[in-house]
Amino acid sequence: MNYWLVKSEGNCYSIDDFKHDKKTSWTGIRNYQARNFMRDSMKKGDLVFFYHSMSDPTGIHGLAKVASTPHPDETAFDKDDEHYDYKSKEDDPTWVCVDLAFVKKYKTPLSLADIKKDSKLGDMQLIKKGDRLSVQPVSEKSFKRLQSLLK
């Protein structure tokens, strides 16, 4: 079992939107590293922290579960979609996504500041300088620590 963290802008697709939808395709990822994680390493059943950037507070707001194998990101083929990519062809898709199922919304989110302060979460990609990865792995050690902090 692998653990992950995905970012969403709070005013774009929020944890409340996700809670309402129950399930969503994690489309619109246009970064190769992030795509490779989804394509090569995500497995059905993996647990995924739902992180809000540029929100109040910025931090972890919920938990999700990978609910599908990787599949082509259809928004890349749609000219009217903001994530349209003319280079991605339907017979050879550049971009993929997975489906995520809603698990829970935390009553008290764990803020980025709290994560930075915690001595046991030092290996998180999230707090590394210049981190911009919107899909990133979380070590089992960090996962357990986050779970206990989010109880």
Next chain:
DNA sequence: GCCAACGTTGGC
């Protein structure tokens, strides 16, 4: 293949 210019992310 280098690298400057540009666009985006995301904390503050």
Next chain:
DNA sequence: GCCAACGTTGGC
């Protein structure tokens, strides 16, 4: 709104 950090693009 600012700006540092980073990825991508495109001229050469």
